[in-house]
Amino acid sequence: MSATSASTDVPRRLGTRRSWSDRAFRGTLVAGGAAVLAIMGLVGVFLLIRAWSALHRAGWSFFTTAAWEPDSGNFGIAAILVGTILIATVAVSVAVPLALGVALYISEYAPVRLRQPLVSVVDLMAAIPSVVFGLWGFFFLQGHVTGLARWLSTTFGWFPPFSVPGSDPHDPLATATVYTSSTFIAGLVVAMMIAPVVASIMREVFMQAPVGEREGALALGSTRWGVIRRVVLPYGKGGIIGGTMLGLGRALGETIAVYMIISPVFAVQWHVLANGGSSVSSLIALRYGESTPFGTSALMAAGLALFLMTLVVNFAASSVVARSRSGASS
Amino acid sequence: MAVVEVTPPIVGTTTPAGHPNVPGGPVGPVPDAPAVPAAQPAPRREVRRQLSGVRVSDLLNVCGAGVAAFALATLVCTVLAPVTSPLGFTAITVGLFLALYALLVSLTESGVSVRDKLVTVVVHGAAFTLLAGLVFVVVFTFSRGAAALPHVNFFTQDMALAGPLDPLSDGGIRHAIVGTLIQISIALVITIPLGLLTAVFLSEIPGRFARLVRTVVEAMTALPSIVAGLFVYATLILALGIPKSGVAAATAISIMMLPIMVRSADVVLRLVPGTLKEASYALGASQFRTVWQVVLPTSRSGLTTAVILATARGIGETSPVLLTSGFTAAMNSDPTSGPMVSLPLAIFQFVKSPEPTMVARGFGAAAVLMLLVLTLFVLARVVGGSSPLKKDARRRAREQARTERRRRAAARGPRGRRPTPTRTPHPTHRPDQEQS
Numbered sequence: 001m002s003a004t005s006a007s008t009d010v011p012r013r014l015g016t017r018r019s020w021s022d023r024a025f026r027g028t029l030v031a032g033g034a035a036v037l038a039i040m041g042l043v044g045v046f047l048l049i050r051a052w053s054a055l056h057r058a059g060w061s062f063f064t065t066a067a068w069e070p071d072s073g074n075f076g077i078a079a080i081l082v083g084t085i086l087i088a089t090v091a092v093s094v095a096v097p098l099a100l101g102v103a104l105y106i107s108e109y110a111p112v113r114l115r116q117p118l119v120s121v122v123d124l125m126a127a128i129p130s131v132v133f134g135l136w137g138f139f140f141l142q143g144h145v146t147g148l149a150r151w152l153s154t155t156f157g158w159f160p161p162f163s164v165p166g167s168d169p170h171d172p173l174a175t176a177t178v179y180t181s182s183t184f185i186a187g188l189v190v191a192m193m194i195a196p197v198v199a200s201i202m203r204e205v206f207m208q209a210p211v212g213e214r215e216g217a218l219a220l221g222s223t224r225w226g227v228i229r230r231v232v233l234p235y236g237k238g239g240i241i242g243g244t245m246l247g248l249g250r251a252l253g254e255t256i257a258v259y260m261i262i263s264p265v266f267a268v269q270w271h272v273l274a275n276g277g278s279s280v281s282s283l284i285a286l287r288y289g290e291s292t293p294f295g296t297s298a299l300m301a302a303g304l305a306l307f308l309m310t311l312v313v314n315f316a317a318s319s320v321v322a323r324s325r326s327g328a329s330s
Numbered sequence: 331m332a333v334v335e336v337t338p339p340i341v342g343t344t345t346p347a348g349h350p351n352v353p354g355g356p357v358g359p360v361p362d363a364p365a366v367p368a369a370q371p372a373p374r375r376e377v378r379r380q381l382s383g384v385r386v387s388d389l390l391n392v393c394g395a396g397v398a399a400f401a402l403a404t405l406v407c408t409v410l411a412p413v414t415s416p417l418g419f420t421a422i423t424v425g426l427f428l429a430l431y432a433l434l435v436s437l438t439e440s441g442v443s444v445r446d447k448l449v450t451v452v453v454h455g456a457a458f459t460l461l462a463g464l465v466f467v468v469v470f471t472f473s474r475g476a477a478a479l480p481h482v483n484f485f486t487q488d489m490a491l492a493g494p495l496d497p498l499s500d501g502g503i504r505h506a507i508v509g510t511l512i513q514i515s516i517a518l519v520i521t522i523p524l525g526l527l528t529a530v531f532l533s534e535i536p537g538r539f540a541r542l543v544r545t546v547v548e549a550m551t552a553l554p555s556i557v558a559g560l561f562v563y564a565t566l567i568l569a570l571g572i573p574k575s576g577v578a579a580a581t582a583i584s585i586m587m588l589p590i591m592v593r594s595a596d597v598v599l600r601l602v603p604g605t606l607k608e609a610s611y612a613l614g615a616s617q618f619r620t621v622w623q624v625v626l627p628t629s630r631s632g633l634t635t636a637v638i639l640a641t642a643r644g645i646g647e648t649s650p651v652l653l654t655s656g657f658t659a660a661m662n663s664d665p666t667s668g669p670m671v672s673l674p675l676a677i678f679q680f681v682k683s684p685e686p687t688m689v690a691r692g693f694g695a696a697a698v699l700m701l702l703v704l705t706l707f708v709l710a711r712v713v714g715g716s717s718p719l720k721k722d723a724r725r726r727a728r729e730q731a732r733t734e735r736r737r738r739a740a741a742r743g744p745r746g747r748r749p750t751p752t753r754t755p756h757p758t759h760r761p762d763q764e765q766s
Contacts, residue, residue, distance in 0.1 A: 021618055025618040030539070032527030032528050033528050050564055097456060101453050105454060105456070109457075120711065121461070121464075124703075124704065124707050127639070127707055129645070131674045132677075135681060136471065140470055151415070192467060196464060211378050223442060223445075253555065253557075255649035259649075281554055284556050285652060288653055306557060
């Protein structure tokens with residue numbers, strides 16, 4: 001390759017020169033990556049640019065105003081952000097214990113023969129479109145859960161979020177409509193939606209708990225619960241937190257199921273059991289069509305706030321999972 | 331806290347060798363031996379012990395506590411307290427059951443064991459509740475849609491001439507099915523090449539730029555679908571003046587699907603053993619050849635699974651389509667002009683109507699959509715290799731057949747030539763992909 005004379009020993013240059021086809025191939029790959037980066041970046045940048053005019057005009061009041069009248073300049077996400085977070089909170093606090101139960105059942109208790117089918121069922125449930133859950137919530141849950149809501153509000157009414165203004169538990173003729181279309185019901189529907197996803201992630205991590213440690217715990221005479229508590233749960237901590245955060249991210253962004261259930265109000269609604277609530281995504285679905293350009297910009301700003309929130313949650317989840325012992329498996 | 335006092339009856343039966351301790355999940359080599367790449371024949375896998383120990387007394391305890399709890403709850407609800415709702419009755423029964431069960435177990439066993447038993451019951455209960463709830467969602471949809479599904483016209487007509495008051499024997503969802511298929515096809519045409527190219531890029535040309543791309547893609551998986559829809563609505567429809575159409579909807583779906591696909595394909599490609607690639611390079615293959623003939627074929631099933639699962643996700647997206655595709659009751663097979671409805675959107679519009687026939691149509695469409703997702707899912711399972719259990723069994727059967735052949739060849743005796751050395755199976759596990 002190199003034309004060195006016989007007298008001087010020159011170290012050979014090591015290195016690969018790529019053929020033209022390889023260079024073209026690598027060029028294509030880089031171009032593909034750059035294209036995806038451009039598309040994804042475009043979405044983010046465009047959101048920011050379009051949201052800017054609304055954010056600029058509203059200033060800090062964007063985060064403190066609880067109304068949505070962008071064309072008269074009176075708008076902000078205080079109410080809908082609170083609504084979004086409340087729905088997600090209800091969803092996560094219902095879904096995570098159930099999902100933990102399913103994950104533990106599949107990985108620890110289920111007969112070997114049943115394990116694989118159950119894994120498939122849970123994964124399949126995670127793929128069910130959210131509109132189906134919305135149907136179920138609207139046509140079934142709405143009518144059947146008001147009893148529970150009434151009981152919760154009469155029993156735990158001293159806890160402010162559970163009180164329902166305008167309801168009188170001692171009035172036998174009181175209508176149940178104060179309990180319908182509430183944050184609570186929307187949260188339950190979203191909980192059903194995210195539970196399979198959360199369960200699937202937890203189950204995957206639990207099943208990877210090292211066999212040696214399980215055997216060690218058993219050899220020391222621990223019960224099944226002992227194994228779970230001392231081996232499986234510590235090992236799967238990252239998966240539990242990561243799965244929960246991922247479910248939270250989904251719950252924050254869910255649109256259709258919430259839109260079908262909730263009756264929108266644009267005031268801060270702390271009472272999760274009471275009629276009316278709101279979320280950022282259902283606001284966008286509700287208002288996109290009737291918006292002026294400035295109204296669209298305001299919706300963009302709301303969408304951007306939602307996106308940033310889910311982004312933070314997702315990155316927190318992935319960093320927790322990556323640092324845990326089980327590693328970034330999903 | 332010491333948990334060494336009592337062992338529950340453990341029937342330690344070892345499962346057949348080869349049962350992977352991790353059924354499902356992207357598993358490369360045994361997780362305990364990460365230092366050894368999957369080059370040499372994998373060491374004997376650690377097999378998880380099966381604990382099973384249901385004694386007659388356990389069953390009797392459960393049954394007894396159940397009967398007692400039911401009876402007590404009935405007493406409480408009918409005589410002592412005015413509880414009328416079935417939900418309240420169930421809650422009281424469950425509470426009483428747990429207390430009685432703990433009491434029964436504690437008669438014969440120690441505290442550690444009581445706790446173990448209680449947790450067992452609670453976990454079973456939670457799992458059963460959620461699984462039953464999820465199955466109920468599916469069954470509910472099918473049962474409410476059952477009125478619409480038997481009509482052939484439900485699949486062959488559109489809603490152009492059928493009003494809300496028309497019976498189910500008029501009109502159907504052909505337009506929505508066709509719209510869904512067209513939109514998802516366009517989305518796949520956009521996302522498959524771009525997604526796979528990017529995934530290969532991430533694994534083949536690592537570096538700063540790849541890290542940046544990976545981070546941005548990961549961030550974009552968090553993009554709420556409605557925001558993706560809003561983006562397309564604001565750019566394509568408002569800014570560029572493209573009317574609401576199938577193409578706009580497909581673009582919105584693509585933006586949702588692309589990060590999901592890149593991410594799962596990236597995970598799959600990272601599981602390709604480095605030794606395979608190095609062997610290819612050592613034979614003098616170029617990078618392109620290596621990718622084309624080693625990396626992609628090795629991970630083909632996983633990549634297919636990634637694509638199919640992203641499709642299943644994209645097909646059910648409602649909110650981006652709601653903003654971008656417009657709504658029509660008539661058939662429209664031209665994605666470039668005119669509104670085009672898809673299944674999720676049709677469901678959403680149907681159930682807005684108070685008419686029971688429209689609601690039944692909505693549930694029927696939901697059932698069709700779920701069947702579509704189920705088909706895709708089953709397809710993903712079939713393509714992505716069935717369960718690792720079955721695959722392992724197949725591998726073992728193959729090996730057994732091979733040794734059998736070898737033995738027979740040896741028994742025939744050396745007839746001048748040695749039995750041809752059979753090719754040993756490649757020791758690497760083909761990755762089983764299952765995206766969570």
